[in-house]
Structure formats: structure tokens, C-alpha cells
Amino acid sequence: MTWLDVGDDAPFDAWTLPYGVFSTDGQEPRVGVAVGSWVLDLSPVAGAELFDRPSLNPFLAAGRPTWDAVRARLLSLVGDPRHQTVVEAHLVPLRDVVLHLPFEVADYVDFYASQTHAENVGQLFRPDSPALPAAWKHLPIGYHGRAGTVVVSGTPIVRPSGLRRVGGPGGAVEFGPSLRLDIEAEAGFVVGTPSALGSRVPVGAFEDHVFGMVLVNDWSARDVQAFEYVPLGPFLGKSFATSVSPWVVPLAALAHARVSPPPRSPAVAGYLRDEEPWGLDVEFEVVWNGTVVSRPPLRDLYWTPAQQLAHLTVNGASLRTGDLYASGTVSGPRPGGSGCFLELTWNGAEPVTLADGSQRSFLEDGDLVTIRATAPGPSGRRMKLGEVTGTVTPSR
Structure with missing residues (x-):
């Protein structure tokens, strides 16, 4: 399913691919996806317009066709070894990030x-x-x-x-x-x-x-x-x-x-x-x-x-x-x-x-x-x- 080294004790596998908002030292919060023991920074690999943001709300508002397209892209990125070089450049260890409220709660x-x-x-x-x-x-x-x-x-x-x-x-x-x-x-x-x-x-x-x-x-x-x-x-x-x-x-x-x-x-x-x-x-x-x-x-x-x-x-x-x-x-x-x-x-x-x-x-x-x-x-x-x-x- 993935070329990544995702062990049984990892927080997430390469299918779940949950979305969150994270930050690292000296950088603003942005959207990422958890895979294995890493966070994949989405802005460089899936578009800054939706993901270089401190909240998931712009992505949420884009609707189901966009959700499906981005997920298909992510499954390909972590599943096809041809993308390994691109993905590895934007992986951040989970232990090094601060996690934030992932979306602005309306009601x-x-x-x-x-x-x-x-x-x-x-x-x-x-x-x-x-x-x-x-x-x-x-x-x-x-x-x-x-x-x-x-x-x-x-x-x-x-x-x-x-x-x-x-x-x-x-x-x-x-x-x-x-x-x-x-x-x-x-x-x-x-x-x-x-x-x-x-x-x-x-x-x-x-x-x-x-x-x-x-x-x-x-x-x-x-x-x-x-x-x-x-x-x-x-x-x-x-x-x-x-x-x-x-x-x-x-x-x-x-x-x-x-x-x-x-x-x-x-x-x-x-x-x-x-x-x-x-x-x-x-x-x-x-x-x-x-x-x-x-x-x-x-x-x-x-x-x-x-x-x-x-x-x-x-x-x-x-x-x-x-x-x-x-x-x-x-x-x-x-x-x-x-x-x-x-x-x-x-x-x-x-x-x-x-x-x-x-x-x-x-x-x-x-x-x-x-x-x-x-x-x-x-x-x-x-x-x-x-x-x-x-x-x-x-x-x-």
C-alpha cells in the first residue's frame, strides 16, 4: 500500500490519511496529513491556496469533488514509489510539531x-x-x-x-x-x-x-x-x-x-x-x-x-x-x-x-x-x- 516505512505501532497507516493543522518552530500553522509517524506538509504537494492556511475550513468549503480529488492524489503520493523524492522533502516528524484546533468551529x-x-x-x-x-x-x-x-x-x-x-x-x-x-x-x-x-x-x-x-x-x-x-x-x-x-x-x-x-x-x-x-x-x-x-x-x-x-x-x-x-x-x-x-x-x-x-x-x-x-x-x-x-x- 505504501513505500513508507509504516510500522504497526505508528499512529496512523497509509490509508487513514487524516487532516490536521500543525506548526513547527518559526513557521505559521498550516494544513498537513498524518501518515506513519510523520506529517506531510500539504501546501507544497497539493496546493497553497487550500493548505497554506491555519485552518481546514477553506478545504472543507471546497466540497466533495475536491475532497475526493485530493485524497486520490495523496493515496498516489504515498503509494507510488515514483513520488518518494517529492514526498520525503516535505515530511515532518510528528514529534517535532505542535498540533492546533484543526478547523474553525461554526456551531x-x-x-x-x-x-x-x-x-x-x-x-x-x-x-x-x-x-x-x-x-x-x-x-x-x-x-x-x-x-x-x-x-x-x-x-x-x-x-x-x-x-x-x-x-x-x-x-x-x-x-x-x-x-x-x-x-x-x-x-x-x-x-x-x-x-x-x-x-x-x-x-x-x-x-x-x-x-x-x-x-x-x-x-x-x-x-x-x-x-x-x-x-x-x-x-x-x-x-x-x-x-x-x-x-x-x-x-x-x-x-x-x-x-x-x-x-x-x-x-x-x-x-x-x-x-x-x-x-x-x-x-x-x-x-x-x-x-x-x-x-x-x-x-x-x-x-x-x-x-x-x-x-x-x-x-x-x-x-x-x-x-x-x-x-x-x-x-x-x-x-x-x-x-x-x-x-x-x-x-x-x-x-x-x-x-x-x-x-x-x-x-x-x-x-x-x-x-x-x-x-x-x-x-x-x-x-x-x-x-x-x-x-x-x-x-x-
Whole structure:
């Protein structure tokens, strides 16, 4: 597949070819593609107009024909030995670069599309009510987040403060740092081609509008969230930080990961019917201070990203280049598949023991969380999709 020396332990293979924004000493940020343990500087080999920029947005806005043409060019560059001299002149070791937020986030929407997660949260937060909201199996539920607090992997996460109830139901309401800081392992989808206000984007147009996928950690202050979220939903418990991976994996690289979604009942509305399967066989790995604590499966997601996009626009809401929408917490029905610590520790009642012998229910200051993911590639082996990390720092 490639003349490059890409070992099994390399961050990316020569098929995935994710896009990101990087800088080196004394030079401005620009667009590159990760391959093996290098970054290929795209401006000299694929055009300065789109890639000598501090953001992917100009490339995203160019649309699918351009995305496909550039990917074909890159596969040829790394696959054909005749290009070796040209490519090697513009490879930069990953260890020598600084990675930046890969695109300018226009809007951010977070969905709630994992049935296991939704049922578990319903049991924990609303024990006297049905676990699933009445609309949940009819449409992809979501909320509008804060684009300005989407940060690149590695950005420190300051413990948020807010109003929370202490001492159980009927307890006092106090203001202070969150005592139940959590993570959410999610897949995020990056919009390239915009749409007009008042128009709808059908399920079948997903690939024409969405460029690729990032890994997402939607940090959550569960005590703040539990107090504030009725009746309007998440606000301060979610809006303080959302981390994304620095590399955007193009949808084309995920062709071998596509699977049929779980059966849906009742039958979905017409605008949500999906002729093409856009479930994804992506497996996450959640690492807490060096200990792998769970492996959530994206393939169990009830609502696919194509259906999420169709629902997001069915009322005429427009898409903009750089829009980000995320799957919501990915949790599977089997043991070890929880995508957040609220579920993993059952709201703190069942702490986990880490490799150093310490026990955790929720995040403490200094804790480091890394979320990785893999998916099937063309060779039958699972390809790496990168990682998103964050370290908790004390409240201010």
C-alpha cells in the first residue's frame, strides 16, 4: 500500500490519511496529513491556496469533488514509489510539531443517540419516570452547545463551578466547583459543504456535506447538570469545554467500517429512513490515568450520523462550513462498554480501581483521560483513528 516505512505501532497507516493543522518552530500553522509517524506538509504537494492556511475550513468549503480529488492524489503520493523524492522533502516528524484546533468551529450540536446511555442516565437521574424520554425512539434528541469552548486535544480542562444540590433530594443548593466531573466518549462529525437556510439535507446527502470524523470528549459536570437540566436540558454542566482530536479522519477512510444500525422500532419518520447503512464499527478505548477502564462500541448507536444530520436540518436550519455535531455518549449494552464515568461507577456507587491502586468515582484534579478509537481498514486489520486527551486542573 505504501513505500513508507509504516510500522504497526505508528499512529496512523497509509490509508487513514487524516487532516490536521500543525506548526513547527518559526513557521505559521498550516494544513498537513498524518501518515506513519510523520506529517506531510500539504501546501507544497497539493496546493497553497487550500493548505497554506491555519485552518481546514477553506478545504472543507471546497466540497466533495475536491475532497475526493485530493485524497486520490495523496493515496498516489504515498503509494507510488515514483513520488518518494517529492514526498520525503516535505515530511515532518510528528514529534517535532505542535498540533492546533484543526478547523474553525461554526456551531456545535451534541446528540443523545446511544440507547444504553440514555436508559442508564434515565434510571440514575429520573428513577421514578420512564428511562427513555417519550420522543427518544422517534427522533435524534440533541442540544445546541458552545462552539467557543471546543478545544484541541491536550488543552487543560479547568474544573467548572456552578449551582448544585448537596445532600441528596431536598438538600441545600450551593455554588462551588463541580464534585462530579465526568467525561463522555463520542464521535464528532465535521461539516464541509453548507446548506441554505430553509432547506433540508436528506439522509442520502450525508457524504456530500460531512467531510469527516473526530474523536470527542464532551466533559460534563454531573452535579451541575442534574440540578439545572429540567426542563430545558444541559447548559453550564456541558458548556465549559469539549475536547476534539487534532486529526480529522475523512469519511472516505471509513468505507470499510460501515455497518447496519440496530433495528429501530417503531418505524422511523420518512425523512429519517436510511437506504444506505451509516452505522460505524468504531471501537473506543477510555484510559483513566493510564488504566483502560472501558471500550465503548459506536456500532450500537441507535441513530446514525446521517440521520442526525437530516434531523438537524429538517426544520430548515442551515449548515455552515465548520459545523460540528457529536453522537452523544457512546455506551454499549455489554459489560465494559460505558462511555462515561456516571455509568461506569453507577453515579459513584461502584468506584473503579486504577492500576496504581487508587479508586475513582469521578475526576479529581490532575487526572488525565485519553480516548482512542479504531475501525476496520481495507486490509482487514483495525486502523487507528487517533486520540483526544485532557488533564483536569483546579477551579479558578
